[in-house]
Amino acid sequence: MPDVLVLVDHDGERVHKCTYELLTAARRLGDPAAVVVGTPGTAARLEEPLARHGATSVYAAESTEADEFLATPAVDALELAVREVSPAAVLVSATTDGKEVAGRLAARLDGGLLIDAVDVDSCGVATQVVFGGSYTVRSQVTHGLPVITLRPGSFEPEERPVEARARQLALPPVDRVASARVTARRAALAGDRPELTEATVVVSGGRGVGGADGFKVVEQLADALGGAVGASRAAVDAGYYPHQYQVGQTGKSVSPQLYIALGISGAIQHLAGMQTSKTILAVNKDPEAPILGLADYAVVGDLFAVAPQLAQEVAARRAVG
Structure with missing residues (x-):
């Protein structure tokens, strides 16, 4: 079966639940392949839980500056992975950052973009709720690679332990002029409640x-x-x-x-x-x-x-x- 690339949403130490949902959805289309973007060593820390949830491959797209820029490193990593494996689709979580990455990736690859899907079937047909929730539609990419963002909570994560292959992606240097750089970080107010x-x-x-x-x-x-x-x-x-x-x-x-x-x-x-x-x-x-x-x-x-x-x-x- 063809690979289905999944962009891993994580905090450097923990894989976010929405990624496990993407891996579950990806199995409908092919073999889930996780793409981890981060600083050196990040992919190794996340490989076990990703494999437990069905990632047959874990691509490590790592560099010391991966966390210094918004979106660009993730778009670069997914583009490299697409060129290498010719996947059936790319799945990204429909967060604010995820939608930015997906849109830029689809533009680079001249692919089709489906935003904020709440379901996707084995043929790549996505279900979306549009126009402020007034209509439910079914959409399918007819030109180029499908890049689909899935709304968090749309799928129930399922564990499917496999032996994941660790693979490397050499991220290119980020264009510091054309890319948005993170100059400071401030922790958001948080408590013991779930995200x-x-x-x-x-x-x-x-x-x-x-x-x-x-x-x-x-x-x-x-x-x-x-x-x-x-x-x-x-x-x-x-x-x-x-x-x-x-x-x-x-x-x-x-x-x-x-x-x-x-x-x-x-x-x-x-x-x-x-x-x-x-x-x-x-x-x-x-x-x-x-x-x-x-x-x-x-x-x-x-x-x-x-x-x-x-x-x-x-x-x-x-x-x-």
């Missing part, structure tokens, strides 16, 4: 939360469920919660197993970022709120009464067993 796009449970608050203090109810329910906290654009714009937690068309797209919307009306912008969640529970005082029509389970009521009771019940059941 938003990788969480299996997401609890989001909207304008109905009423203020920053109101988000304590959202956090308590998220913690009871072991989930991540999200926010609607209205809540972020009002200063209720930091912008990096925004879910929606101009924020992050999520597809958790369970999405709980507290005090969120359901503007199209928000629905575009979460409507592919496997199960949706919405709590809103307004019986006409659009999100109630999308939800699998809808509660018309005061979130400040419903959410604490739900958190208490979850905690009680976990304590029992």
